[in-house]
Amino acid sequence: MSSVDICEKHRQQSTKTSFISFAFPYSHLRPCAHRCKQYVVGRSYLLQLQPKNRRNSHFSYSCEACQTEARSTSTENNISTHALSFTERLWKTYTNTATLLTNLFPLWTLLVAVLALRRPTTFTWLSTPYFTFTLSILMLSMGITLSPRDFKRIWKRPGIVILQFCSCYFLVPFLAYVLGRLFKLPSDILAGLVLVGSVNGGQASNLCTYIAKGNVALSVIMTTATTLGAIVMTPLLSKFVLGTVVQVDALGIAWSTIQVVLIPIALGMALNRYFKSFVDIILPISPVVGVIATCLVVGSAVAQCNKLILSAGISLQIPIFLLHLIGGICGYFLPYLLGYNEVVCRTVAIETAMKSSAFGFVLACLHFTAYRVRVPCAISVVWMSLVGSGLAVFWRYKPVQNLKGFRSDLAQRLRQKRQLDEMK
Incomplete structure (x- = not known):
């Protein structure tokens, strides 16, 4: 490398070319940072360099022309960075607010239920057609988050998904029927309680699973499986x-299930598949829309059954509360005894405890002539949220200990006991 490689402007400004060669061996020269294809040394460094700090000093690697260009480019970048940072701050504020609103979903449910009991006229405007449409919007907000890959994931863990599916559609309906008989509920109230046990898992279970430190991906798969199985x-x-x-219109229930569940979810998946850019825009809004839709559904359900809920008293509250609580307990211990780890047990417990009571309310309004069939569904909307969120908060502050499963834990204890016996 020759001295010609040094930037010509800097060469002319320096009075001692030999000093450059001595003070800056060519290993210290660098290409211009802005790629002017010349090797440069800052003039200020040439004038101020002292023998004792030649090796430790820093100098510019750009020629003056490129430095001027860099200043203008840097100013433009600073302006665009400032504008981008404002947009990012605004977006971060929205996402934090949306997360807070979503995480406080059980609180909103309780407040809306209390308001509907105290002032039912606040929600009576939401009649059955609007109620059904609102629930369809809730299912649509779930559908836009799904893709065919999610259904392929079900086959990767079929055992636990089938276990939760059976818990949802066999264990909980049987438990509802037994509780109704034990508490000697009237036939129409009993029908409403069994209807609550016969519907799919609630969409809020994914949030509660996240709070409980469960497996959120598995929770989404289970919710999807039970929702489609509801058809x-x-x-x-x-x-x-x-x-x-009571008299049941099974074909009418099947058709309503297709309208409220299958069509919105299929439409959401189609939007996610063919209009991905549009879905990316509305996807951050979907959790807030889901919370608002759920609160409207809860308020309307409680407001329509206001007098019956108040007149029934605690005698109807207890069996509905026990339905969700015992369902959650059974949902925890069944996978535990089968050898699944703590995270999976928590996930199945919340999925089993939480039901789509709002969907049961829609079916009760549309296909049951007895008015009181819808009362257990309206009460269950509140208790389902409280029990699910209660379990989630309880587990959130309890460390996950059994990560390998009951069988592995039992085998480890047996090995330790055998080792102790051998030492004795």
């Missing part, structure tokens, strides 16, 4: 279980 299972259970108690 077949809910009409069948209504016909063969409730048909012995």
Whole structure:
């Protein structure tokens, strides 16, 4: 490398070319930072360099022309960075607010239920057609988050998904029927309680699973499986279980399930598949829309059954509360005994405890002539949220200990006991 490689402007400004060669061996020269294809040394460094700090000093690697260009470019970048940072701050504020509103979902549910009991006229405007449409919007907000890959993931863990599916559609309906008989509920109230046990898992279970430090991805798979399974299972259970108690229109329930569940979810998946850019815009809004839709559904359900809920008193509250609580306990210990780890057990427990009571309320309004069938569904909307969020908060402050499962834990204890026996 020759001295010609040094920036010509800097060469002319320096009076001692030999000093450059001595003070700056060519290993210290660098290409211009802005790629002017010359090797440069800052003039200020040449004038101020002292022998004792030649090796430790810093100097510019750009020629003056490129430095001027860099200043203008840097100013433009600073302006664009400032504008971008404002946009980012605004977006961060929105996402934090949306997260807070979503995380406080059980509180909003309780407040809306109390308001609906105290002032039912606040929500009576939401009649059954609007109620059904609102629930469809809730299902649509779930559908835009799904893709065919999510259904492929079900086959990767079929055992635990099938276990939770059976808990949702066999264990909980049976538990509802037993509790109704034990508390000697009237036939129409009993039908409403069994209807609550026969519907799919609630969409809020994904949030509660996240709070409880469970497996959120698995929770989404389970919710999707039970929601799609409701198209077949809910009409069948209504016909063969409730048909012995009250008159049931199984075909009407099946058609309503397709309208409220299948079509919105299929539409959401189609939007996610063919209009991805549009979905990316509205996706951050969907949790807030889901919370608002759920609160409207809860308020309308409680407001329509206001007098019956107040007149029923605690005698109807206890079996509905126990339905969700015992369902959650059974949902925890079943996978635990089968060898699944703590995270999976928490996930299944919340999925089993939380039901889509709002969907049950829609079915009760549309396909049951007895008015009181909808009362357990309206009460369950509140208790489902409280029990699910209560379990989530309880587990949030309890460390996850059993990560390998009951069988591995039991085998480890047996090995330790065998080792102690051998030492003795």
